[in-house]
Amino acid sequence: xxxxxxxxxxxxxxxxxxxxxxxxxxxxxxxxxxxxxxxxxxxxxxxxxxxxxxxxxxxxxxxxxxxxxxxxxxxxxxxxxxxxxxxxxxxxxxxxxxxxxxxxxxxxxxxxxxxxxxxxxxxxxxxxxxxxxxxxxxxxxxxxxxxxxxxxxxxxxxxxxxxxxxxxxxxxxxxxxxxxxxxxxxxxxxxxxxxxxxxxxxxxxxxxxxxxxxxxxxxxxxxxxxxxxxxxxxxxxxxxxxxxxxxxxxxxxxxxxxxxxxxxxxxxxxxxxxxxxxxxxxxxxxxxxxxxxxxxxxxxxxxxxxxxxxxxxxxxxxxxxxxxxxxxxxxxxxxxxxxxxxxxxxxxxxxxxxxxxxxxxxxxxxxxx
Amino acid sequence: xxxxxxxxxxxxxxxxxxxxxxxxxxxxxxxxxxxxxxxxxxxxxxxxxxxxxxxxxxxxxxxxxxxxxxxxxxxxxxxxxxxxxxxxxxxxxxxxxxxxxxxxxxxxxxxxxxxxxxxxxxxxxxxxxxxxxxxxxxxxxxxxxxxxxxxxxxxxxxxxxxxxxxxxxxxxxxxxxxxxxxxxxxxxxxxxxxxxxxxxxxxxxxxxxxxxxxxxxxxxxxxxxxxxxxxxxxxxxxxxxxxxxxxxxxxxxxxxxxxxxxxxxxxxxxxxxxxxxxxxxxxxxxxxxxxxxxxxxxxxxxxxxxxxxxxxxxxxxxxxxxxxxxxxxxxxxxxxxxxxxxxxxxxxxxxxxxxxxxxxxxxxxxxxx
DNA sequence: CACATTGCTGTAAACGTTTACGGCGTTTGG
DNA sequence: CCAAACGCCGTAAACGTTTACAGCAATGTG
Numbered sequence: 001x002x003x004x005x006x007x008x009x010x011x012x013x014x015x016x017x018x019x020x021x022x023x024x025x026x027x028x029x030x031x032x033x034x035x036x037x038x039x040x041x042x043x044x045x046x047x048x049x050x051x052x053x054x055x056x057x058x059x060x061x062x063x064x065x066x067x068x069x070x071x072x073x074x075x076x077x078x079x080x081x082x083x084x085x086x087x088x089x090x091x092x093x094x095x096x097x098x099x100x101x102x103x104x105x106x107x108x109x110x111x112x113x114x115x116x117x118x119x120x121x122x123x124x125x126x127x128x129x130x131x132x133x134x135x136x137x138x139x140x141x142x143x144x145x146x147x148x149x150x151x152x153x154x155x156x157x158x159x160x161x162x163x164x165x166x167x168x169x170x171x172x173x174x175x176x177x178x179x180x181x182x183x184x185x186x187x188x189x190x191x192x193x194x195x196x197x198x199x200x201x202x203x204x205x206x207x208x209x210x211x212x213x214x215x216x217x218x219x220x221x222x223x224x225x226x227x228x229x230x231x232x233x234x235x236x237x238x239x240x241x242x243x244x245x246x247x248x249x250x251x252x253x254x255x256x257x258x259x260x261x262x263x264x265x266x267x268x269x270x271x272x273x274x275x276x277x278x279x280x281x282x283x284x285x286x287x288x289x290x291x292x293x294x295x296x297x298x299x300x301x302x303x304x305x306x307x308x309x310x311x312x313x314x315x316x317x318x319x320x321x322x323x324x325x326x327x328x329x330x331x332x333x334x335x336x337x338x339x340x341x342x343x344x345x346x347x348x349x350x351x352x353x354x355x356x357x358x359x360x361x362x363x364x365x366x367x368x369x
Numbered sequence: 370x371x372x373x374x375x376x377x378x379x380x381x382x383x384x385x386x387x388x389x390x391x392x393x394x395x396x397x398x399x400x401x402x403x404x405x406x407x408x409x410x411x412x413x414x415x416x417x418x419x420x421x422x423x424x425x426x427x428x429x430x431x432x433x434x435x436x437x438x439x440x441x442x443x444x445x446x447x448x449x450x451x452x453x454x455x456x457x458x459x460x461x462x463x464x465x466x467x468x469x470x471x472x473x474x475x476x477x478x479x480x481x482x483x484x485x486x487x488x489x490x491x492x493x494x495x496x497x498x499x500x501x502x503x504x505x506x507x508x509x510x511x512x513x514x515x516x517x518x519x520x521x522x523x524x525x526x527x528x529x530x531x532x533x534x535x536x537x538x539x540x541x542x543x544x545x546x547x548x549x550x551x552x553x554x555x556x557x558x559x560x561x562x563x564x565x566x567x568x569x570x571x572x573x574x575x576x577x578x579x580x581x582x583x584x585x586x587x588x589x590x591x592x593x594x595x596x597x598x599x600x601x602x603x604x605x606x607x608x609x610x611x612x613x614x615x616x617x618x619x620x621x622x623x624x625x626x627x628x629x630x631x632x633x634x635x636x637x638x639x640x641x642x643x644x645x646x647x648x649x650x651x652x653x654x655x656x657x658x659x660x661x662x663x664x665x666x667x668x669x670x671x672x673x674x675x676x677x678x679x680x681x682x683x684x685x686x687x688x689x690x691x692x693x694x695x696x697x698x699x700x701x702x703x704x705x706x707x708x709x710x711x712x713x714x715x716x717x718x719x720x721x722x723x724x725x726x727x728x729x730x731x732x733x734x735x736x737x738x
Numbered sequence: 739c740a741c742a743t744t745g746c747t748g749t750a751a752a753c754g755t756t757t758a759c760g761g762c763g764t765t766t767g768g
Numbered sequence: 769c770c771a772a773a774c775g776c777c778g779t780a781a782a783c784g785t786t787t788a789c790a791g792c793a794a795t796g797t798g
Binding site: 004046047048049050051052053055056061063071072077080081084085088093094095096097098111112114115116117138140252255259278279282283284285335 | 373415416417418419420421422424425430432440441446449450453454457462463464465466467480481483484485486507509621624628647648651652653654704
């Protein structure tokens with residue numbers, strides 16, 4: 001790991017000044033002969049530009065930070081998946097922060113913008129406090145917030161429309177004949193929790209259904225907590241015939257508990273998740289889920305930031321991504337068409353009755369087809 | 370976004386030299402009075418240290434890169450999830466690269482180490498070519514490879530033991546009475562593809578089972594491709610009674626296609642995945658999967674790198690993470706115990722026979738319980 | 739009281755670039 | 769043939785830090 005070559009090394013070897021080396025390296029007009037010498041020297045030495053020195057001088061790091069609340073959450077990962085290629089294509093590197101859903105960490109990240117190790121930041125805060133706003137107003141680099149931020153805050157903003165999203169889902173359930181539609185939510189003091197809770201209430205109202213507190217249960221945005229909340233809700237309101245879950249993980253927990261309780265999905269209880277993550281398609285029955293456009297939001301955020309980095313002075317912009325309902329089996333019972341069963345489209349399905357329930361491993365004996 | 374304060378600004382305001390400011394900021398011995406003045410000035414100006422300048426001088430960026438092959442792959446995400454907190458705790462930032470499984474991008478990342486924008490790199494290459502090795506030998510910063518690298522390469526190395534992993538799975542299937550065990554693999558010119566394919570063959574041999582080419586199908590490490598491969602395999606070898614899938618996504622594709630073909634899992638065909646991702650637990654039937662310890666490997670890699678950053682000259686180290694078989698319903702038919710169905714442990718499950726198959730959405734009418 | 743020691747501080751150099759500026763040699767125009 | 773114009777190039781300053789070194793005042797020692 002011997003000290004790498006610098007433009008000084010190259011200059012010496014090529015017999016020119018460091019200014020010339022720099023000019024050649026940056027493609028500024030230079031005599032052919034000099035270009036040749038410098039290139040040769042650079043090649044022989046295996047020279048690579050020092051990004052740090054370059055950043056110091058140019059005041060551009062070509063790095064962008066993305067602060068996600070939770071590295072485990074598929075919704076944020078969907079954003080990440082879109083953000084990454086957009087930045088890469090534009091020649092930016094991605095610095096990844098995880099704030100573990102704690103506000104102090106989010107503030108830390110905003111504060112650290114002062115260190116100028118990135119040119120901008122994309123952040124998706126779980127809650128937006130007054131302190132957040134204050135830091136945003138004084139931020140030392142452009143910030144894009146994924147989530148909602150009060151009008152007048154000098155940052156670009158990408159929003160989901162969870163209100164419409166929840167309405168889509170509730171309307172769908174209503175159209176399927178469900179009338180006792182419960183909700184399983186995450187904490188109400190988070191931005192998504194509050195928004196989704198309110199939207200649920202509103203959607204019921206629009207449909208003329210009563211808002212019944214016993215049909216609402218608060219847990220957290222994780223599978224186990226979601227399951228627990230559903231168990232509680234089932235105990236309290238056994239007549240529930242549909243569950244609006246505030247995210248897919250909660251919905252998976254719901255499926256677990258419903259299965260254990262012997263309730264059929266969707267015949268007895270229909271289930272809807274939110275975020276339309278990979279898990280929704282993987283589960284069985286596959287999960288009807290409200291897509292809040294995480295991927296699109298990520299992409300939009302990255303593009304807003306890049307644009308802002310190019311034209312620094314623009315007015316702050318607001319982008320709202322419309323929701324979409326991905327209808328799957330957990331409400332309709334209809335599994336989406338699988339891959340063309342190439343070469344084996346034998347019509348009559350060999351479904352047997354007692355498909356589930358055997359338990360001891362050593363009872364198994366593969367029934368050849 | 371007015372130009373932020375620098376130590377020069379502070380020095381002027383506090384009436385001291387920049388050297389003193391720096392000393393105070395770094396906690397070097399200084400007169401109380403000076404400390405007070407500097408701190409006051411720094412506070413009033415909202416000073417934050419410029420990380421770039423600091424890095425240039427100190428030759429330490431406090432950044433580490435993680436190059437993953439595919440931001441969508443849950444196995445890499447599991448690594449990421451462990452790497453992130455380890456680095457954060459040690460005061461390092463994480464720069465995330467996605468190489469999209471193309472070798473040239475991996476080489477690029479290795480090359481870019483010369484820019485010295487990170488202190489070290491963790492990389493999980495899909496294949497290790499001669500060019501990789503050459504770059505690794507000349508790398509300008511410490512590298513940890515997750516995957517396998519020939520002995521003598523001067524990098525730390527964290528390996529999974531997929532050979533034992535596959536063996537665990539095949540033995541498990543064999544113990545369940547399966548004798549026609551197929552394999553659905555990814556491309557053989559990738560490191561995991563080659564290793565898993567060979568391990569499968571070897572495991573069969575150990576058990577005295579014949580290696581039958583018609584039971585092996587190559588697709589790619591994704592769900593749709595996996596499904597297609599399984600459809601093909603079913604057509605060719607309908608008697609197959611177990612499928613060893615080279616990762617969980619392929620296994621999900623297998624479940625899709627088996628369901629569509631009316632084969633029951635596990636009664637007709639048992640399915641095993643690899644990587645034990647979140648998807649394995651989410652699917653239904655839940656997926657028996659070989660955990661290759663992605664999380665543990667990520668953690669180990671991060672720790673190796675940090676250690677290397679502290680003691681630069683150490684011998685390269687090799688860590689092998691043992692595999693584990695997560696047994697679930699896709700082989701035993703036994704769903705893992707769900708959450709204690711709090712307050713509703715009604716014993717007899719109300720399983721009905723025709724649980725699946727209704728198709729038209731408007732046929733639905735929630736049967737209240 | 740002279741001198742060494744101690745404790746703080748400021749000046750300046752360095753990290754590796756980019757870039758404004760001036761100088762020099764060659765070409766061009768009158 | 770001289771002056772102006774032009775093309776290249778090198779010197780030096782700057783980006784914002786850290787740190788070696790030297791200077792200086794106050795203290796301690798003989």
